[in-house]
Amino acid sequence: MCSEPTAMPAWQVCRVSERRELVPGTVLLWLEAPALADLAHPGQFAQVAVPGSGADPFLRRPISLGLIDRERGRVGLIIREAGRGTRAIAACGAGAALDLIGPLGRGFPSPAGGRSLLVGGGIGAAPLFGLATGIAKGLGPHQAQTRMLMLLGARHAGELWARDLASELGLPALIATDDGSAGHPGLVTEILAAELASGHIGTVYACGPTPMLSTVGRLAREAGVRGYLSLEQRMACGVGACLGCAWPRSESAGGGYAHVCRDGPVFEATEVII
């Protein structure tokens, strides 16, 4: 089972304190949100809207709580401009207001013994930063640095915002790019396979494109290592009311459908069909 969701989420309008373009099309928005920072666990998300946007875009956008800075009472959302909703959110500069419902869902559970590998593909690296910076329960920043290794994949070097952010935060990371323009030429799951073969791995955490997650789940299972996957699904309410964000559940976990907003977004790899 993944970490319990917060009993109920908070709903608040937060101010953007800083906007940074990490790479073209991907921004980091720091929000002044002390209460949210206190409540949030890595892997949880918020339903985000630009106040006053009316009926269009109609739905909130689920955005993972990427950087959680409890000391300074702020939360950093890492947003890739994928459509009109995320474009409108990413366009918010310092001083702008964002309407957030969160934290929502179940985040990443704390690591087991041994080293942990944090596998992120593209924008999927975002929710892993909360884990990597040691926000997870019972793990200090120092332990996080010595016991966690980020494996970051992107299509090409120009999209490797996660490498720059990791190095800025002093987090160890290995890199793979599809076109070989940085790090290992090929898939991030190829570095994962090599790392798993080295042994001493306790837990694998992953977020990214579905084919990547599918391979991560298989590799973790074959290595006998616990794997946690953060899934993405089209979503409407975000709180478990509409049953829109269904994901097929494995027979061993009871079959039928899980709901990404309430039962996830983080699932144990064996719990879902992927």
Add this chain to the structure above:
Amino acid sequence: MHRDPQHNDSWAWAGVDRAADLRRRIAAAEVPLDVNIAGLRLSNPVITASGTYGFGREYAPLIPPASLGAVCTKCVTLEPRAGNRPPRVTETPAGMLNSIGLENPGVDAFLREELPWLREHQARVIVNVAGQTAADYGRLVARLDGAPGVAAIEVNVSCPNVEREGMTFGVNPKSTEAVVRAVRRETSLPVICKLTPNVTDVSEIATAAEEAGADAISLINTLQGMAIDLDTQRPVLGNVMGGLSGPAIRPVAVRMVWQVRRACKVPVIGMGGIATAEDAMEFILAGASAIQVGSACFTNPLAPLEIIDGIGLYLQRTGLTLEQATGLAQRP
């Protein structure tokens, strides 16, 4: 703003404070908002629409079920249903498509686990029911009839009829009539027939439902639609087609409420893209005695309370009673 996370037992801060403020204003409202729909007595005319509000639990800390006119439940079927393959929802201009596929735990689990909770929270409960044959509907409603806490039945006729090659019950007056009759035989509770807009002449279907014994008509269910993914070059929804809801469909819904009000004597419950009190008043003026709020909750979970409050303010400003406002736009 800063609170002890140990005490986060609700939708804290802005949300809860605003909800409490709205509830105080509603309680202090000078205009009576109560309405009686064929024996279904509601403290106000705002109902949460089936499928958008679960069984009331998710939004309860913000919107206590008792503060609503009624809760219309997620659709209930005889047997549990797993629902359709994902993706099940996608955003569209000023709205969204869904094809949830009637996912629900079945009537036994509803009676055992959900209804007692709703009753404990003093909700007026309208149970939305669906089936695959007219006899299914009858058996289902027989189970619900007499269950403590059920105030009314809403019959979802927008499901495929397995005895008629999957044709939707509600697109045909005869099969609509068959379903309503099957339900009517099994209960003395108020029966509301929820109509689909995917028909040529909604008045004809509404009249058939009325003649079969429906005490009220609710409309509109979602408009059938679809969206194509340009990256995969396939339909976005796993079920290919889905139901369109949200502000995009509102003018269609207002028009149909108007038509049904003209065609039928029984009260009308209007819905389709209602997000504000102004939207709700359009439906009421067109002829709706009560309204349902659906997908608006996803964006603004306080929408139902804001609408109750706003209807009161509108009535106060215009000096109209709710009864006088109902159908007022139809005057010669």
